[in-house]
Amino acid sequence: GLLLAALLVSHMLLTKEGVTSMPICPNGSVNCQLSLEELFDRAVKLSHYIHFLSSEMFNEFDERYAQGRGFIAKAVNSCHTASLTTPEDKEQAQQIHHEDLLNLILGVLRSWNDPLIHLASEVQRIKEAPETILWKAAEIEEQNKRLLEGMEKIVGRVHSGEVENEIYTPWDGLPSLQLADEDSRLFAFYNLLHCLRRDSHKIDNYLKVLKCRLIHDNNC
Amino acid sequence: DRLQWPQISKCRSPEMETFSCFWTAGNFYNLTVPRILQLLYKKSNEEDWKECPDYITSGQNSCYFNASYTSVWTPYCVQLASKNEVYDKKCFSVDEIVLPDPPVHLNWTLLNTSQTGIHGDIQVRWDPPPTADVRKGWITLEYELQYKEVNETKWKELKPRLSTMVPLYSLKTARDYEIRIRSRQRTSEKFGEFSEILYVSFSQIVIGCDHCTEEVEFPWFLVVVFGVCGLAVTMISIMLSKQPRLKMLLFPPVPVPKIKGIDPDLLKKGKLDEVNSILACHDNYKTQLYSDDLWVEFIELDIEDPDEKNRASDTDRLLSEDHLKSHSSLGVKDDDSGRASCCEPDIPETDFSASDTCDATSDSDPFKKATEKEEDLLCLDRQDNDESLPSLANTDLQRQHRNTQSENSHLWAPFGDSSESPRPSVHTQISNQNSLASTDFYAQVSDITPAGRVVLSPGQKSKLGRAQREACTEQNFTMDNTYFCEADVKKCIAVTSQEENEPHGQEQGYNEDGYFTTESLTTTVANLGASTAAPPSSEMPVADYTSIHIVQSPQGLVLNATALPVPDKEFNVSCGYVSTDQLNKIMP
Numbered sequence: 001g002l003l004l005a006a007l008l009v010s011h012m013l014l015t016k017e018g019v020t021s022m023p024i025c026p027n028g029s030v031n032c033q034l035s036l037e038e039l040f041d042r043a044v045k046l047s048h049y050i051h052f053l054s055s056e057m058f059n060e061f062d063e064r065y066a067q068g069r070g071f072i073a074k075a076v077n078s079c080h081t082a083s084l085t086t087p088e089d090k091e092q093a094q095q096i097h098h099e100d101l102l103n104l105i106l107g108v109l110r111s112w113n114d115p116l117i118h119l120a121s122e123v124q125r126i127k128e129a130p131e132t133i134l135w136k137a138a139e140i141e142e143q144n145k146r147l148l149e150g151m152e153k154i155v156g157r158v159h160s161g162e163v164e165n166e167i168y169t170p171w172d173g174l175p176s177l178q179l180a181d182e183d184s185r186l187f188a189f190y191n192l193l194h195c196l197r198r199d200s201h202k203i204d205n206y207l208k209v210l211k212c213r214l215i216h217d218n219n220c
Numbered sequence: 221d222r223l224q225w226p227q228i229s230k231c232r233s234p235e236m237e238t239f240s241c242f243w244t245a246g247n248f249y250n251l252t253v254p255r256i257l258q259l260l261y262k263k264s265n266e267e268d269w270k271e272c273p274d275y276i277t278s279g280q281n282s283c284y285f286n287a288s289y290t291s292v293w294t295p296y297c298v299q300l301a302s303k304n305e306v307y308d309k310k311c312f313s314v315d316e317i318v319l320p321d322p323p324v325h326l327n328w329t330l331l332n333t334s335q336t337g338i339h340g341d342i343q344v345r346w347d348p349p350p351t352a353d354v355r356k357g358w359i360t361l362e363y364e365l366q367y368k369e370v371n372e373t374k375w376k377e378l379k380p381r382l383s384t385m386v387p388l389y390s391l392k393t394a395r396d397y398e399i400r401i402r403s404r405q406r407t408s409e410k411f412g413e414f415s416e417i418l419y420v421s422f423s424q425i426v427i428g429c430d431h432c433t434e435e436v437e438f439p440w441f442l443v444v445v446f447g448v449c450g451l452a453v454t455m456i457s458i459m460l461s462k463q464p465r466l467k468m469l470l471f472p473p474v475p476v477p478k479i480k481g482i483d484p485d486l487l488k489k490g491k492l493d494e495v496n497s498i499l500a501c502h503d504n505y506k507t508q509l510y511s512d513d514l515w516v517e518f519i520e521l522d523i524e525d526p527d528e529k530n531r532a533s534d535t536d537r538l539l540s541e542d543h544l545k546s547h548s549s550l551g552v553k554d555d556d557s558g559r560a561s562c563c564e565p566d567i568p569e570t571d572f573s574a575s576d577t578c579d580a581t582s583d584s585d586p587f588k589k590a591t592e593k594e595e596d597l598l599c600l601d602r603q604d605n606d607e608s609l610p611s612l613a614n615t616d617l618q619r620q621h622r623n624t625q626s627e628n629s630h631l632w633a634p635f636g637d638s639s640e641s642p643r644p645s646v647h648t649q650i651s652n653q654n655s656l657a658s659t660d661f662y663a664q665v666s667d668i669t670p671a672g673r674v675v676l677s678p679g680q681k682s683k684l685g686r687a688q689r690e691a692c693t694e695q696n697f698t699m700d701n702t703y704f705c706e707a708d709v710k711k712c713i714a715v716t717s718q719e720e721n722e723p724h725g726q727e728q729g730y731n732e733d734g735y736f737t738t739e740s741l742t743t744t745v746a747n748l749g750a751s752t753a754a755p756p757s758s759e760m761p762v763a764d765y766t767s768i769h770i771v772q773s774p775q776g777l778v779l780n781a782t783a784l785p786v787p788d789k790e791f792n793v794s795c796g797y798v799s800t801d802q803l804n805k806i807m808p
Binding site: 048051052055078086088089090091093094198201202204205208209210211212213218219220 | 236237264265287290291292293294313315353354355356357358360406407
């Protein structure tokens with residue numbers, strides 16, 4: 001019985017496209033230092049996982065709370081990270097220097113640190129929030145931290161010059177998540193989740209572009 | 221016909237670099253002046269609506285936004301309007317509307333065929349859609365392949381995957397297949413359009429066997445049915461068979477609840493005294509085991525007990541006094557219980573009712589003093605109360621009368637015999653009078669009152685003494701052990717005191733509780749007045765614990781004389797019964 005349960009759980013986890021555990025040191029490396037390729041591989045896996053979770057969480061939230069409230073029409077909103085000028089199309093992504101792009105990625109990740117913490121805690125106060133949403137919020141928050149660490153490692157490797165000023169935008173949306181009016185509060189969540197999905201997609205894309213550019217020489 | 225408004229049917233981006241919107245005109249055209257529909261768009265940070273830059277490239281009723289007009293993560297709104305009216309509006313961002321083009325250049329190669337040539341494996345390859353820039357990593361695609369036999373209607377699907385090749389196993393060489401593939405952006409849900417269909421035919425490559433076009437399908441149904449029947453027949457025959465071993469193997473019995481150290485046969489036979497003695501040594505069983513309800517059950521068990529003595533004593537107790545209830549019901553008859561808890565039972569019978577026990581004190585006032593001690597559950601906390609002793613002796617005598625006389629005489633006699641043989645070794649066990657905790661002794665719980673007090677029984681000493689009288693003199697107490705066989709001691713020491721007490725009835729030294737502290741032993745011996753009492757020799761260092769010589773669970777242990785290193789004090793010395801766990805701690 002116990003074995004069967006263990007097998008089921010492991011199967012579920014593996015098919016979830018989650019982040020599986022990877023060996024810390026690939027065989028043969030003396031200093032136990034990961035190659036840049038390995039670092040990028042892990043970063044891309046993490047960013048993909050985060051975007052996948054954000055997508056699902058948004059869809060679930062949309063299904064459960066946003067139907068019939070007309071949120072979609074209002075969703076032409078601006079996210080708190082809009083002030084960071086990030087590449088908006090392929091041309092811009094091709095032209096930007098990889099160090100700048102890395103710094104931008106770091107900036108977006110840092111800017112999401114705070115909102116994710118509050119999202120994970122405030123989402124629990126939503127009336128009858130499904131367990132899946134709660135779990136995903138917590139998971140995204142944790143994985144974002146890990147991705148941030150990984151990116152800082154990559155930046156440390158790749159960066160040639162001095163570290164620039166930290167790019168970061170503060171988030172002031174906490175009061176809107178705590179509004180008394182349920183409709184307004186849910187709308188605030190909807191916007192936040194929408195922004196999260198978008199930004200996680202950005203990060204995922206930028207990392208893939210960088211990986212193909214730096215590691216595979218534009219030949220993925 | 222219903223009036224249909226012009227609507228925006230969909231907006232789509234095939235590669236996340238451009239996008240197009242499509243609409244339907246509705247049936248306005250027929251009814252009114254042909255209206256000119258416009259598609260207006262606006263980026264989120266703009267204020268003015270702009271008109272579509274390209275109505276042509278994507279076909280009729282479409283608007284195409286090329287790369288310069290496309291910003292991927294920027295929210296857009298488009299609206300379908302004519303001069304005055306807005307018919308439809310949609311808001312989106314480009315990353316949400318990605319639907320890739322279908323893959324191209326599908327082809328297949330044969331991997332291998334089965335020996336009979338009926339089945340074959342193929343590998344299907346394709347290229348990603350040319351519009352999607354996969355090489356620079358701008359978009360990541362995953363593909364879903366579907367295939368079916370030519371004359372089937374339902375497509376079989378494979379799981380979406382990232383690679384651009386996939387093997388297909390076990391295709392029938394005699395049949396032709398169709399394959400189609402579609403792609404989607406990796407984190408999206410919606411797939412793009414299907415590719416063109418790829419036809420797979422083995423006839424040119426493999427020479428199929430003509431006569432094997434109709435292959436025999438494996439008769440799964442028959443196999444399952446017969447298998448189940450056979451299994452059922454086998455199981456039934458095993459269950460009905462008389463082969464116990466086979467039965468045990470296939471149908472192992474469900475384990476019944478079991479308590480360590482207790483033989484279930486004891487419970488069956490109603491030998492509750494031993495069971496209780498063992499249980500009493502486990503802390504958790506001390507008070508819970510006894511209640512009025514249990515008493516009722518025990519009474520019944522006693523009735524069924526073929527052993528007359530048990531019954532008699534119980535009955536006597538029941539009939540004579542109220543508080544006697546407490547004794548008998550609990551079934552903690554001492555008898556050999558002391559022996560059971562400690563040593564190998566030399567006396568096989570356990571039928572002797574506990575004539576004298578601590579419970580005797582419960583019946584009388586003096587017992588109230590003893591009740592304090594009783595709280596220790598094993599009368600361990602016996603203070604050297606001279607006053608209580610006489611009273612105990614009194615009650616003890618009373619109880620003796622209540623019990624079978626012959627039994628008592630037996631009990632008493634041996635004590636007297638051995639009284640003459642002093643056991644100087646006993647003195648080595650002298651310890652502080654007041655601190656029983658430092659003394660090593662144990663006693664047999666003969667009964668437990670409903671109140672939860674434990675009464676110790678001295679019974680075994682008499683019995684033991686009786687049976688072991690001969691062996692008593694030969695016993696060599698190695699007093700460097702603090703533990704020694706209760707039986708041995710009792711039979712030799714208690715007998716001594718017992719005899720004395722009987723005539724006097726007031727023997728102080730007599731420990732009626734069926735156990736004796738060192739001081740009581742000493743006093744007992746001393747009070748005998750015989751020359752038996754030898755001055756206590758210099759105290760010999762004694763070990764706190766001794767190793768087990770023989771374990772006869774659940775009846776007791778015989779301890780070795782060898783001294784062992786003193787373990788922690790957690791050892792429940794008072795019990796006299798060393799659990800295997802505790803022993804394991806001290807045994808090297």
